[in-house]
Amino acid sequence: MKAFAAYHPIVLFFYYIAVLIFAMITMHPVLLAASTAGAVLLFICMYARRPKVIAKNLLYYLFLFLLLSAVNPLFSHDGERILFFMNGNAVTLEAIIYGAAIALLMISVMFWCKCYNEVMTSDKFLYLFGKAIPKLSLILSMALRFLPLFKSQIGKIHQAQKTMGLYTGDSFVEKIRSSFRVFGAILTWSLENAVDTADSMKARGYGMKGRTNFSVFTFRLRDGILLAVILALSGFLAVGIRGGAFWFQYYPYIAGAYTGNLQIFYDIAAFLLMMLPAAIEVKENVKWKLLKSKI
């Protein structure tokens, strides 16, 4: 299911900026927990049909989490509560907890990035930046297009050389020589092809004023609503961070200020913001199941 990815690229982009900033700006446990939970849930929703991928990733990052939490106390000996001594160095509770927090931060960012790759596909990226940086996004889209083109062309050249009876030997050296020959051919071909492309583009008026681009994305009401929700939550959280609601200290002793009545609302806002995409995925999934059951 990719209900979240169906939203307008601008909304998705804003969401990712907000989430990455809030995930990395403080080390407050509530924000860390919200960010990790949101990222992992979204990942699970997106790969719901491939349980093996989910299991593999979760296991790998669980291992990484344990490893990082165990390694931090070996390097860092700050902290007040000493658990035991190893090789004459203190292993402190604070260092272990800080290691776990760092590991959580890293894992949540990893999962956000994994989901980012699924959600912000290159066409959306190009749509967003096509107007602001036209030349650079043109290079990007051309490079992306050349990759499959090269692949098919490499196959063609390889077959042509085979029919000519070149490099049919099975030895390793023969194979290397053959691939170098193919590489040389593909290089010449692609460079010549590039100049042809460039001339053709110029002849059709590339870079002239008043040209418009085709795009498949339309900004609908639901995009506006989601964007408003994201901006409102981010603004509220930013106010909270400014007011010290997400202040947290690990060294030399653990201290997190519980700042007044609003704290619970800030915590809720953090969870709401981080859980938005996963919630959208779940909602659409439930809706789909319901509609299907009515048939």
Next chain:
Amino acid sequence: MNTVKKAIRILLLLGGIPLLILLGATAWNDRRYQLVTMGIAVLSVIPFFLTFERREANTRKLVLVAVLTAISVAGRFIFGPVPFFKPVTAVTILTAIYFGPEAGFLTGSFSAVVSNMFFGQGPWTPFQMFSWGMIGFLAGVLNHRGWMKQRPMLLTYGVLSGIMYSFVMDVWTVLNYDGSFGTAGYLAALASAVPVTAVYCVSNVVFLLALEKPVGERLMRMKKKYGI
């Protein structure tokens, strides 16, 4: 006009980065170095992109950079199973030698963005963009008098750029590791990355030796034939 652009570039670099560091130090005392350094990596890439974006369009050069980017990304694919042994740096250096520092920078940093679209984007992308871009840019600058076309110079630069890449990327390793940056941690990361750095250097030299003639000749031919 050129001086204005240069001034903007220098202002962005000289003004933007300290401002970001200052902001990071004062706005939140939590020492969130990760965001600040990521911002610095992004900011140091932007001036190059902006100057390129503002200049009159040379469509041929533009498409050429796209092709060379695609080639280096394809190289990263082909050598996918061999860890850290990648031709991206070599292609970037050769591009810079024949088409100048700007083309080198663009090819290097775009190779990072495009290949990460397949290998996975992450907080390391800006750092890769910066280090590969800088390797290309410096190669182009050093080639001012055709120095880089001499084989000993080229190979030395290949080794140096492997070390440089490792130095920049280890900044990210350290930050990612415990969220703060200390000399001791950085040195430890550099020391533990020595085998990887060695592979970078060896792969750069191997690919430069292997590609110098075939790629160089063809790029030279393009330059002569089409006057790019």
